[in-house]
Amino acid sequence: MQAFRVVEYFHNPTKTSQMKTIKEYIKMPNAVKNLPLVSLVFPFELNMHKQLSLTKMLTLSADIEEKKLGLKYPQEMVGPVIKKLRHLIAGILCRKEDMSMCILVSALSENVYYFSPTKLLSNYYPPSVS
Numbered sequence: 736m737q738a739f740r741v742v743e744y745f746h747n748p749t750k751t752s753q754m755k756t757i758k759e760y761i762k763m764p765n766a767v768k769n770l771p772l773v774s775l776v777f778p779f780e781l782n783m784h785k786q787l788s789l790t791k792m793l794t795l796s797a798d799i800e801e802k803k804l805g806l807k808y809p810q811e812m813v814g815p816v817i818k819k820l821r822h823l824i825a826g827i828l829c830r831k832e833d834m835s836m837c838i839l840v841s842a843l844s845e846n847v848y849y850f851s852p853t854k855l856l857s858n859y860y861p862p863s864v865s
Contacts, residue, residue, distance in 0.1 A: 770843070771842065772841045775797075775838040776836075776837045777835060779835045783830075789827070801813070820839070820840045827847065834849060
């Protein structure tokens with residue numbers, strides 16, 4: 736009688752046949768530090784409750800970052816990042832909650848994070864010892 740063997744199969748979502756290697760991207764630099772990155776952090780302000788004010792504030796910050804990146808990187812590298820940033824800004828809607836915001840955009844990814852303050856003082860101060 737033959738003993739049963741336990742065989743484990745793992746799903747590998749990144750198949751090498753579908754993945755592009757760094758050799759296929761000849762113009763792409765090897766180090767990630769050579770890629771342009773935009774990180775914008777906005778602490779909550781009262782004018783963030785109005786859509787027009789929020790869009791104006793985000794657009795102004797995007798213009799400033801575009802100028803900074805244009806001085807450091809060639810336009811071929813900056814263009815896609817700024818295009819992603821502008822597309823992301825167009826999709827951000829005004830929120831009713833008092834939330835700070837962080838926008839991260841690179842050639843590889845784009846993210847928007849929202850941070851809400853906590854109302855509990857126990858998170859800021861240790862309990863008093865009597």
